Amino acid sequence: MKMPPIRRSGWALGLALLLPLVAWAQAQTPPAVCRQLVASGNPQYPPYLWRSAENEDRLVGANADMLVWLSKELGLPIEARYVGPWGRVQEETRAGRIDLIAGAFLTMARTEYMDYFYPALRETRSVVLVRDGTRLDYRRWSDLAALQGVTVIGNSFGEDFDRYARDKLNISQVASLEQALQMLQRSRVDYLVYEDSPAAAYQARLNIDGIKPLQVAVASEPLYLTLSHRSACNTPEMRGRIARAMYRLARLGLMNGWVDKSIQLWKRVGP
Template sequence: MRKFIIAEKTVCLLILMLLMSSLFAGEQALIASGHPFYPPVMWREGDKITGAAAEITEAVLKDLKTPCVVKYAGSWDQVQKEAMEGKVDLIVAIYKNDERMKYLDFSIPYIEDPVVIFVKKGKTFSFKVWEDLVGKKGVTGTGESYGESFDEFMNKKLSMERISNRDGFKKLLDGSADYMIAGKYPGSIQAKQEGILHELEILITPVTTQQFYMAISKKSKYTGLLPEINKKLKHYTLNGFTERVIFKHQLKHEGNNSF
């Protein structure tokens, strides 16, 4: 009799475990990703994306009781393609433009990002307006966007090669490019890590100051979270959490040569 009771309990336990496993399988975690090299906002660490935007995203979704995984999903172009196809639910930080609005729903802006011009030391030139770049050879990152207005100007008026930042810096230093457009923070951090920051200068006038947004794929089942995400982002801005997280990750990468 005792053996029968034990066997009955074992069967009940197995059934319960099967039910729980199917329940958890149905509640799949939100998949988030981001740029693999844009510190201090976001960057790759192994199979994950970390940084200020990743930390803020995780905090928002934790508050909303939504399980998430912030994973590395390839190059920046690949991340955007995965979001377009619905394989990535959320991009932790991205500029907003008309093309991206076709496949992404955007949050309110929550991080400012100055975009600047890097030049070889001693090769500065007068830059006040975008037209001052006409006739010069420029480089910028593959897959980057700097806002609808400048993107249109760049594509129509400028001689611009799209390559990695590392190759862009090489072209600046060997004289085959006159300038490089990049985010001030990731560009400076990468140049410092490669030991070439002292060979470069940043022109005083920024090209533009862009805003980073969170964005959810239109093919994701999580698009309904945006109103609550916006409330959390506003709250984090007002209570200083966003600023503290960004500052923490800036400090973390001063002198860090781990990339």
């Protein structure tokens, strides 16, 4: 028995003819040209990054010096821009409005929206800070379980500690390191978790006495340069160029000099 022919409506036939043309047109569209990179980072992070006293929309510090060097290596302008506190920086990067983060710890959540470049910029050490006279024999994370802690919004101290703190510890988060230090100084919390060098720099600048880091570190974590997945500059070619530059940076050992210089700059001018 002969089957009747299948009749297509005019719109269905037109759509069938149009789809291949649309796909062909999209394939012919050239990729966006990367002419500039916008970078940011934690703006309360001396000696690595802080806001310039001369231009508060600009970031300065050791990581900003690294970006100047990277700009020359890539042959592209890189702007170290202040966009808000650390939590806002991560939101802007997730949305693709910031291309690079100059200094981020590795977490699985962050890998969902940005690529990490190896080797790391620098190894960092995160510690527990307490008031002088506090009797806390800290040896392991569980020693903090009965106490009230504080840290800065959006900060990470490594995947393992972040998970443990979320499940087992009572740590509140505030907008700035200055606020966290003042809470500790005024006995509103028992301890502060932060990196030792930035915390010491802020204590000196704010004339906050009576706070000390405990010897045993919470974590030692590498600090990375990252690139947003939604950046118009995130192409295989650009990722390769940045990766090669990071290996060259590590071989030359330039970060130590930039950090030393930035510590002296911070002491003179501050944020």
